[in-house]
Amino acid sequence: MCKGPDSCTVSSKAADVEEEEQLDRRIEQALECPCVDELKAGPCGELFVTTFTCYHKSRAEPKGCDCLTVSLAFADCLRRHPEVLDDLHKADEGLALPSAAR
Structure with a gap:
C-alpha cells in the first residue's frame, strides 16, 4: 500500500x-539452450547474444526497433560468414519431421 x-x-x-x-x-x-550453441560459438556469436538480449529487453514499439543497429551488424556478420547459416541448415536437415507428420 x-x-x-x-x-x-x-x-x-x-x-x-x-x-x-x-x-x-x-x-x-x-x-x-543447445539449439543456439553453434550461433554463440561461431564468428557472429557475440553479436547474436547482444541482438537476442536487446530484442528481449526492448520496450520500444514496435518491439526491437531500438535494436536496429546491433541487428544490422549481426546480419552483416552472417553475410560475411555464410558458413554459419550453412551449418545451421545442415543441422536442421537432421531434425526434419517425417512427411507424414507435416
Missing part, C-alpha cells in the same frame, strides 16, 4: 529491478 508519492516510487523501482532480474534470468536460460 502506498503511503505517499515517495513510497510508490520506491515500490515501483523495486518492482522494476525484480522484473529486470527475472528477464535477465530468462534470457540467460534461453541462451543456455
Whole structure:
C-alpha cells in the first residue's frame, strides 16, 4: 500500500529491478539452450547474444526497433560468414519431421 508519492516510487523501482532480474534470468536460460550453441560459438556469436538480449529487453514499439543497429551488424556478420547459416541448415536437415507428420 502506498503511503505517499515517495513510497510508490520506491515500490515501483523495486518492482522494476525484480522484473529486470527475472528477464535477465530468462534470457540467460534461453541462451543456455543447445539449439543456439553453434550461433554463440561461431564468428557472429557475440553479436547474436547482444541482438537476442536487446530484442528481449526492448520496450520500444514496435518491439526491437531500438535494436536496429546491433541487428544490422549481426546480419552483416552472417553475410560475411555464410558458413554459419550453412551449418545451421545442415543441422536442421537432421531434425526434419517425417512427411507424414507435416
